Structures are given as structure tokens and as C-alpha cells.
Amino acid sequence: MLRQQQKTNTLKLDVCIAQHQGDRKEQQDRIAIVSHRRAPGVCMAVVADGMGGHTGGAQAAAQVIHSTSLAFQEWGIRNDARQLIDDCLQEAHSVIKASRFIDEKDPRSTAVVLILLPDGSCMWAHCGDSRLYCFRGERLLFRTADHSYVEHLVRTGKITPEMVETHPKRNILLTSLGGAEDPQIDYGSMKENLQTRPLLGDSFLLCSDGLWGYFKDAELGQIISSLSAREASAKLIEIARERGEGYGDNISLALLKFIEDPTQKTPPLVAAPHLVRKKEIPAQWRTQSEDEDLDEDEDSDEDED
Numbered sequence: 001m002l003r004q005q006q007k008t009n010t011l012k013l014d015v016c017i018a019q020h021q022g023d024r025k026e027q028q029d030r031i032a033i034v035s036h037r038r039a040p041g042v043c044m045a046v047v048a049d050g051m052g053g054h055t056g057g058a059q060a061a062a063q064v065i066h067s068t069s070l071a072f073q074e075w076g077i078r079n080d081a082r083q084l085i086d087d088c089l090q091e092a093h094s095v096i097k098a099s100r101f102i103d104e105k106d107p108r109s110t111a112v113v114l115i116l117l118p119d120g121s122c123m124w125a126h127c128g129d130s131r132l133y134c135f136r137g138e139r140l141l142f143r144t145a146d147h148s149y150v151e152h153l154v155r156t157g158k159i160t161p162e163m164v165e166t167h168p169k170r171n172i173l174l175t176s177l178g179g180a181e182d183p184q185i186d187y188g189s190m191k192e193n194l195q196t197r198p199l200l201g202d203s204f205l206l207c208s209d210g211l212w213g214y215f216k217d218a219e220l221g222q223i224i225s226s227l228s229a230r231e232a233s234a235k236l237i238e239i240a241r242e243r244g245e246g247y248g249d250n251i252s253l254a255l256l257k258f259i260e261d262p263t264q265k266t267p268p269l270v271a272a273p274h275l276v277r278k279k280e281i282p283a284q285w286r287t288q289s290e291d292e293d294l295d296e297d298e299d300s301d302e303d304e305d
Helices: 056-074 081-103 149-155 161-166 190-194 217-226 229-244 288-304
Strands: 002-007 011-020 029-035 043-051 108-116 122-127 131-136 139-143 186-189 202-207 251-260
Touching: 011 029, 011 229, 029 056, 029 251, 043 056, 043 202, 043 251, 056 081, 056 108, 081 108, 081 122, 081 186, 108 131, 108 202, 108 251, 122 131, 131 217, 139 190, 139 217, 149 161, 186 190, 202 217, 217 229, 229 251
Parallel strands: none
Antiparallel strands: 002 011, 011 251, 029 043, 043 108, 108 122, 122 186, 131 139, 131 202, 202 251
8 A cells, every 4th residue: 555645735635546455366456646757746547457367357457557657658748638548548458459369368457547637637537347436525526437237227227226236247347448349438527527626625536346346435435535545545445355255356446635735825736746665755745654654664674684
């Protein structure tokens, strides 16, 4: 689990990425939050849920992270962010699909991507059943709609949302990256979908179905709004593991919370720094508690030597 806070002029973006293998033999999810190397205040979060025999799923999810991260770093921020996301996911789809003929596996992956820009713009896209949630406090503002058979049945009024959890075809996806057909990718933004911009108390949760499958929307909002990003991430995984009762799927999440920075007064929005190992986090981005943790890590390293 990695956690980071970066100051904005009036807000901090409190961020955590976390995973648990669950009760599976292999962790096939991949997650990342990266900051743009040439554009301060620009960041991207990605969650990919791999599927496929042996290591195929893990390879597919890793390809999603690789394609999106590489293209993001080469992207000029004056260019269209939606086109960037589309190019990333289409490239990942093509590479994953081609690998099926090389490795004789069936690698596929879902994906959800979020880009935050310093002017307050927030854009996202998803394919499959990895989700993005946007909360204002504990109130749900928006959630992506899964590309799944049961979600289709709900939208067409053939079943109720309460029937989804027990439906025998609840795990069937209608689209994915790397599949035989071109992927269905849905796009959104705070401006387009919500007619607003990020405010104090807002949060974004990106996660795989190994997490959201155990929660109602209201419960997610309550936990996320009442705890720090790191504490909320740990709590969500703890509850999901308990409710999995020994049959839990891989769990992956990226949580981004807009919190107050009392030392600043002007309003521009900036995003999270690249989340890496603690020793690689620049000192100016670390909180006091992280500095203390880093000292402990360094002492531990010395003991090991």
C-alpha cells in the first residue's frame, strides 16, 4: 500500500493505491498513479483487472499500465485528453490481442483511467467492469456503468439491481481489452457528466470488482469520507476480505481525496505526484509521518546490512 499527500494552493490531494491477492493463486490486477514528467499538476490513475489462464491475465493488465503510462508521459497537455485515453486503451487492446497468437493464452483485461489537470478538469474512461466512483463527501455523484451482462439486464429493466448479486451470469462481460471484438470504451468528465469541478471533500475511487462487489455505494461513501485515503483503503480491503469468506477475488484500488491545505489561500488545483517507494518520494512531498516512516525504513536497512 502506498500513500501520498501533495499540496495544492487551497487543497491537498491525499492518495493511496492498495492491493490484496485475495484467495486467488495469483494477483492479476495492476494499478498505478503517475504524474506527468513535464507538466506539474497533471496526473493519471489506472486500474486494470486481468483475466486469462496461467499468467495471461497478469500480462494483459501489465500491458494496460505500460501503454497508458508511456503514452501519458509523451502527451502534450494542450492536446485532447480524451484522445490520449482512447489511444492508450486501443493500443493496449491491440497488443494484448496480438499476444494471444504468440502465447496461445486468452489474455484480456478491464481498465478504468482517470486524468486530473491543474485547471480542475477531470476526465475518465472505462472498459469492462472496473469502476470509477466520484463522491462529494459521502454522497455519490457518479459511477461508471459496467459492461456486463447483468448491468445490461438492469438497464433494460429485465432484472432489478437487487437481483444482480445472485444472478448466475453476473460474471459475464460484454467487452474487454484484448478480446476478439473491438472494445467498448465509455468516456466521461466532471464537466460533461456533473457540470462541476473538484471541490473540498470530493474523492475518486477506481477499483476492480474484487472490491466493489462487496459494498453498496452508500457504504463506500461513508468509509471514504470519514477516513484518510490510507485508512479508508485499509478498511475497505479488510471488509472485502471478511465478506469474501475464503473465496475472495483479487482486490485493487486507487483512492484520491481532495482535502484542505490551511497554509495556502488561492484556488488552483494540482494533482498527485508519482507514487513510488517511500525512499524515492521527494522530501518536499512527504508528510512528517512519512519522514518518520522513512527513517525507520533506513534504520531497518542498516540493520539488515
